[in-house]
Amino acid sequence: MSENLRVVIYGVGPIGSLIVKLLSSRKGVELVGGVDVDTSKVGEDLGIVAGLGRGLGVKVVHDSNSWGFLRSVKPDVVIISTGTYLDRIYPQIVRAVSAGANVVSTSETLAYPWYRYPELSLMIDELAKKNKVRVIGTGVNPGFVFDALPAFLTSVSAEVRRIHVVRSLDASKRRYSFQKKYGLSLTPEEFESKLRAGEISAHVGYAESIMLLGCILGVSIERVEEGQEPIVAEEYLETQYFKIGPGRVSGIHGWGVGYVNGAEFVRLDLLASVGREDYDEVLIEGNPTMRWRCETGVPGDIATASMVVNIIPRVLQAPPGLITMKDVITPSAFLGDYRWFAGRT
Ligand SMILES: NC(=O)c1ccc[n+]([C@@H]2O[C@H](COP(=O)([O-])OP(=O)(O)OC[C@H]3O[C@@H](n4cnc5c(N)ncnc54)[C@H](OP(=O)(O)O)[C@@H]3O)[C@@H](O)[C@H]2O)c1
Known part of the structure; x- marks a missing residue:
């Protein structure tokens, strides 16, 4: 040996x-x-x-x-x-x-x-x-949920017209550095200005996942759009690390879209907020059309x-x-x- x-x-x-x-x-x-x-x-x-x-x-x-x-x-x-x-x-x-x-x-x-x-x-x-x-x-992401996983699922596809992945997760279960970079407990205005200034990032990698997925599938992605907006708490919420009053940021909705021939080919949606249901879902529209769902969600840190x-x-x-x-x-x-x-x- x-x-x-x-x-x-x-x-x-x-x-x-x-x-x-x-x-x-x-x-x-x-x-x-x-x-x-x-x-x-x-x-x-x-x-x-x-x-x-x-x-x-x-x-x-x-x-x-x-x-x-x-x-x-x-x-x-x-x-x-x-x-x-x-x-x-x-x-x-x-x-x-x-x-x-x-x-x-x-x-x-x-x-x-x-x-x-x-x-x-x-x-x-x-x-x-x-x-x-x-x-x-x-x-986990990039590296799996938004790219390698949907790519693998298409290995039984005769035709792929569009891929839509939704990752929904309870941000209160994640580590401190995650909750901080997602802007938990900030006002929406603070969230926007800190995101613009690069002081927080929320999720990074929508574009990387789209480009990686396109590259695995042999598809040229001609344009990528990505963005993130805060999800605002309607009631008082608490995590291990943050106290979040009503009107303050309890998470984000982020998205990325990749276009091929002027049409949407990949859409990625990330819903990450305190108390949200954990699940991952991949929809492949094509032949056959398939929906794959992980009811527990893929837990990010250990994954x-x-x-x-x-x-x-x-x-x-x-x-x-x-x-x-x-x-x-x-x-x-x-x-x-x-x-x-x-x-x-
Ligand atoms: N691809 C994915 O799916 C995925 C998933 C999870 C995390 N991530 C990324 O993985 C990275 C690590 O995550 P984390 O939560 O453990 O981050 P973290 O809490 O920021 O920990 C990073 C560690 O590295 C240290 N460090 C910073 N700069 C360094 C340098 N130049 N040389 C040596 N050590 C340095 C930090 O020290 P200080 O604390 O003193 O700065 C800290 O101890 C993050 O960038 C995160 O976004 C990616």
Whole structure:
């Protein structure tokens, strides 16, 4: 039997900590350290920081020391769970890849990075190929509910005319950082101005999911529209972290629409608010027309951590470079041009 797979967790927040918990019980995985900027975590044992209740015998180091640290521990995989926007996590990817590590990240914009960051995508792809490693962004969304899942469901479709996905979730069940970025307890005016200023983001990734879904299905999406508006509480509501008076923000309705030949091809609706029913629904209009529904909803945090952990073996089997869920998932409908594949042996 060969050696253990060596993994570093870059960003030991709620999601990074869940990933530590899952990986610590997987066979053949060795957690060789963590990286963070939070001074209360730096220098502490990774297992204790992640809330395992036991030490793992490896430390969390500060981001400013990550270059030397990654080169000395030589991980096979670095999990980056520090942030959403690719321009901000780009230096972390460069350090990991330059140290010879594959990267699996929960960064939403990395799920289909060519949409917002074409130049950075090119640079990451080149660096990853040079170092013979892979870089991927995934999670529950982008990564599953709005893209990989509907794509998989179309694998039994003879024709796909339109796809509509609705994700409905109870925001009170989610972690603090989620509730904060969704603007819970703000006035609608504060919500709008903070969203415009980039101080809160709510959900990021409608466009990435649409582009990813189009790319998997072989369809050119010619235009994407996306937006988010606050859902306002009609009565007093409370979560573990926020008290929400009537007239204040209790969640969001966000949407993304992708057009093909001037018509709506993909519509994504996210309804995330306190007390809302948890469910996910995918409607595929075509031949056959099908409606798939998950009555419990896919719980976002554990699903994200699980996707990251479960995708590692598939990522390691993919060709080097900047890849997406297209390169690792199971079948989907193919609506593109079969000549793209002619002559492949
Ligand atoms: N694709 C998906 O489906 C999906 C699902 C869930 C989450 N996400 C994304 O995954 C990311 C992690 O989620 P989270 O809730 O755990 O976020 P979080 O609460 O912000 O935690 C991130 C952790 O990384 C640390 N950090 C920030 N910048 C860093 C840097 N330059 N170097 C090292 N550490 C750094 C943070 O420290 P400080 O707290 O001191 O800043 C914190 O400890 C978020 O961007 C979230 O939006 C994606």
